[in-house]
Amino acid sequence: MSDAQKRILYVDDDAALGRLVQRRLARHGFAVVHAGDAAAGLEALAGDAFDVVILDHDLGTSTGLDLLPRIREQAPSLPVIYVTASTELAIAVEALKAGAFDYVVKTVGEDFDTLLLSAITQAVEKGILLRLKEKAEREVAEARDHALVLLAEVNHRVSNSLALVSSLIRMQAAASKDPETKAALVTTQARIAAVGDLHRNLYTSDDVRSVDLGAYLTSVLDAVRLSVADTGSAATVSFTPAAVLCRTDKAVSVGMIVTELVTNALKYAYPDGAGEVRVTLAAEPDGIVLTVADDGVGWRGAGPARGSGLGSRIIASMAKTLDSQVDYLDVPAGTCARLQVPAAVLERR
Incomplete structure (x- = not known):
């Protein structure tokens, strides 16, 4: 993990627990922003950059499973750690299927802190890798698009050059008095035009x-x-x-x-x-x-x-x-x- 302070968005309707998590994670060098409900979480996500989201299952009037798809839509590469007080495996499986990076069962004591800290560390590393991957994919796409533009320009120039050559040969054929020479030039012009037409089709093709x-x-x-x-x-x-x-x-x-x-x-x-x-x-x-x-x-x-x-x-x-x-x-x-x-x-x- 880099030396830069990592920012965490913690979405939980329990304000007391939110302050407790803030203090505990601050000791490990994390800056935690607490959001008390789904709307506050989305508002914070839209206005700031975070490295990880910790999302509690019970949000009072809704659940984390309701909010998770909206977080994924708003920030597709942002890792989400799902926290639930329930030991039911079905909730954790549902969260992972919806796009959560990991889940932690909420308990009282040091075990919860240790598991949460471990999940955060792995999520941060995954977030870094995802951002590097997205950057590399953008660079590859930009390089490909640039190459396609250059190739289209090359085909355009080749087509124009061959069209010019074809026109010159046609003019020479028209000026020729010898039937055999005229016929040979006409055939040559048609051959050159066949290649030129291909390049014209290429620079107008997707x-x-x-x-x-x-x-x-x-x-x-x-x-x-x-x-x-x-x-x-x-x-x-x-x-x-x-x-x-x-x-x-x-x-x-x-x-x-x-x-x-x-x-x-x-x-x-x-x-x-x-x-x-x-x-x-x-x-x-x-x-x-x-x-x-x-x-x-x-x-x-x-x-x-x-x-x-x-x-x-x-x-x-x-x-x-x-x-x-x-x-x-x-x-x-x-x-x-x-x-x-x-x-x-x-x-x-």
Whole structure:
């Protein structure tokens, strides 16, 4: 126990006993404030700081059990020692259940003083530990909140930087006269936008550890539509989302796969005119199923693979991080790519 004088609030309707307890505890270095009833006890508690409350069971018009919940509500970390003249164990058990730190049976003689002093000493030590624990928890919470603010700011800045890069690439694509160069720049812009959209979702989210996959893919597909619009493609994209929470690193893998599949479909599925690319995200008990389908010329009908093959390598690499792969289904017309990801993978660090 520290050298600072400890303050005790003693709540008992017996004024004579209150003065006696004050004198006895003063000899041990305690400052005791006596309250004669529940109202006086609460008033004293509201106006001053105490290290321990000694609460008598019999308060005349009420009992300590009536007052104890109000003390706990007003000062949750303040230890309360319950004093009762009754030897009935049920009263002591009720007091402990209501939040009392300890109880002492009121008797005449030195035994009561010894037991009360021992209970006070332990209660003071517990109060010190509780206050230290609360202080540490506040500091941890403040540090966590500060870190979350910094992380949100980082995601905000990264999102803005990637949006700027994406805009510059889009401008370069618009200025390019070579069709292959334009197509490569458009695809690159969509890839960068997929990562930027993730960071934008993170800094607007309450929990940076996960994102709503459906909302994230909605923003990814909006960016894909914008990038492909400059190429003159008349194909459209529809999306059927599902509310699925997904870890951020897994979400970006799904977003990159969707970007590659949809961009490829928009460029090659409908060479002779308009058409639709359908994206569906479905939540199942054991994970998610993502499909990208079109009614175009089809995988076999499209002829040899076009471009550098980088998109295929990105799809394979991203699918590997999801412990999955992209399968191409046998459909009557067009192309249908499907990605199945187990729920455990979406939640795994």
